Amino acid sequence: MWMQARLIVLTLLVTGLIWFYADQAIKETGTLTVQLELPSLSQVDANITSPPDRAIELSISGAAKNLARAMGELDKQQTITLNPPTTEPGSHTIELLPLVQQDGFLAKYRLTLNSISPPQAEVFMDKIVTRKMKIEADTPVGVEFIREPVFDPEFVALRYPSLRDKDLPSGDVIIISMAKFTNSAPGTPVELTIPVPLPLDGASITLEPPSTTLRMTLKKRLVDKELEDSISVEVKMSASQVGHYTVEFKGGIADEFIKPTLTGPPEVMAMLRPNQVSAYIEVTVEDIEASKGSEDWRETAVKFDLPSPDISLKPGTEHPREFRVRPVE
Numbered sequence: 641m642w643m644q645a646r647l648i649v650l651t652l653l654v655t656g657l658i659w660f661y662a663d664q665a666i667k668e669t670g671t672l673t674v675q676l677e678l679p680s681l682s683q684v685d686a687n688i689t690s691p692p693d694r695a696i697e698l699s700i701s702g703a704a705k706n707l708a709r710a711m712g713e714l715d716k717q718q719t720i721t722l723n724p725p726t727t728e729p730g731s732h733t734i735e736l737l738p739l740v741q742q743d744g745f746l747a748k749y750r751l752t753l754n755s756i757s758p759p760q761a762e763v764f765m766d767k768i769v770t771r772k773m774k775i776e777a778d779t780p781v782g783v784e785f786i787r788e789p790v791f792d793p794e795f796v797a798l799r800y801p802s803l804r805d806k807d808l809p810s811g812d813v814i815i816i817s818m819a820k821f822t823n824s825a826p827g828t829p830v831e832l833t834i835p836v837p838l839p840l841d842g843a844s845i846t847l848e849p850p851s852t853t854l855r856m857t858l859k860k861r862l863v864d865k866e867l868e869d870s871i872s873v874e875v876k877m878s879a880s881q882v883g884h885y886t887v888e889f890k891g892g893i894a895d896e897f898i899k900p901t902l903t904g905p906p907e908v909m910a911m912l913r914p915n916q917v918s919a920y921i922e923v924t925v926e927d928i929e930a931s932k933g934s935e936d937w938r939e940t941a942v943k944f945d946l947p948s949p950d951i952s953l954k955p956g957t958e959h960p961r962e963f964r965v966r967p968v969e
Contacts, residue, residue, distance in 0.1 A: 669701040669754065670711055674740075675719045676761055683768045684727045685801040685844035690762035696720075696736060702751035710749040718745060724763050729802065734761045766801035768844060771812060773798045775836060775852055778817045782864075786827065787857035789818060796836055797848045809839050816854075826860045864954050865909045867917060870897040873942055873961065874920040877928075883968065885928055887921075890937050890962035898942055898959055904951035916947040921961055931965040938963060 676694045678686050688694050695716075700707065720739055724732050736756050740746070746753055773796050777789040796814070809815075814836060824830045832854045836847050873896055875887045889895035898919050902912065921940050930938065939962050944953060 667701050668704045668707050669699065670707050672698045672700055672711060672714055672718070673716045674698055674714075675716070677719050677721055678763070679721055679723060681724075681727065685766045685768055686724065687764050687843070688722065688761060689731065689764050690760075691758055696761070697757045698740065698746075699754040699757070700746060700751045701754055702749065706749045706751060710746070710751055714745065722761055722763060724765060727765055727767070729766045730764070732763050732765060734763060735759065736761055766803050766844075768799055769802045771798045771800070771808070772796075773812050773814050773839065773847075775814050775816060777856075778815045778819075780817075780819050780822060782862055783818065783822050784859040784862065785856055786859050787829070787855070789821075789854060789856040791816075792853045792855065793849065794852075796850075796852070798839065798845070799848065800840055800845045801842075804840055804842070804845075807840055814839050818856075821854065821856070822858060822861065824858055826858045829855070829857045831855050860905050860950070862903050863906045863909050864901055864903045865912060866901045867899055867912075867914045869914045870899040871914055871917055871919055872896060873898050874918065875923055876920050877923040878925070881923070881925075881928060885923070885965050886968055887923060887963050887965055890964075895961050895963075900942075900944065900959070901954040901957045902944075902946070902951050903954045904948065908948050908950050912947070912951065918945040919943070920945070921963065923963075923965060928965045934964070936964065 674696050676688055676691075676696060678688060700710070702710075720736070720743055722734050722739065724734065726732065736759055737753075740753060740756060775791040775794055775796065777791075779785075779789070798808075798814075800808075816834070816837065821830065821832065833851050834854050835851050836849075838845055838847060873889075877885065900917070900919065902909070902917070904912075919942050921942055923940075927938055927940075930936075939960050941958055941960050946952070
């Protein structure tokens with residue numbers, strides 16, 4: 641009985657060893673996808689340019705169980721860190737075989753590396769440089785300020801890859817449009833913390849600080865409008881002079897009409913019509929006395945009666961008239 645039991649145990653042990661060595665002897669081959677990554681490099685902009693998807697394929701072989709376990713645990717999850725041999729700007733070729741062998745993750749599964757596709761990786765390196773940039777405001781036409789826009793801080797530090805120098809805006813200036821900030825109430829001080837826009841697109845580009853404080857106070861927004869029709873230029877003189885003197889314009893009948901350009905708030909100007917505006921010149925006693933016995937022309941500004949105190953003649957569009965006074969015969 642004892643001998644029979646020993647025979648059974650020995651048979652089972654030999655059978656197990658046969659199956660174990662048979663399993664180890666049967667080799668299978670598979671393909672494992674591994675991701676490439678870069679370490680964090682100070683003052684350096686680094687990018688893997690090849691392979692473009694940062695993925696490589698390893699042809700591996702080993703015992704079926706080990707291969708299946710490795711494929712299940714590592715495929716598309718295992719990463720290999722590329723350590724560029726230099727940080728000098730330019731493209732660098734890195735051999736992948738030594739990196740995979742040094743990593744040692746295949747030894748854990750008792751697998752053999754047959755080949756790598758592609759066998760090399762390309763990494764492009766560039767130095768990160770810093771440039772001082774001034775923030776300036778771009779104000780829409782017609783917007784005026786009681787307090788002009790100021791930024792605090794007025795300067796920011798732009799960090800970017802050195803080879804992007806040619807893409808920087810001229811003058812080392814970052815422009816911030818004021819269009820989105822002009823809806824605040826006129827006369828009310830504005831203080832806003834706003835992001836500073838990056839002057840370059842792409843990775844590894846940062847600003848320090850990334851935001852600034854805008855302070856400003858708006859005036860009422862003004863728009864210009866030229867009257868659709870010309871209006872006549874009337875002559876005003878004292879009641880005692882009316883009927884005794886007449887006025888001759890140097891420009892003849894053309895000077896008797898005017899088509900002014902006026903300015904004011906948009907909502908007021910939208911309602912303005914020519915029949916709401918009158919134009920005139922004032923003839924004084926001095927003008928009358930100076931014209932007696934003289935052929936000289938005198939000059940005076942055309943004045944306007946306007947329907948709203950918010951409307952005025954656009955600066956720079958004054959139309960003076962030259963005239964002389966003659967007695968009525």
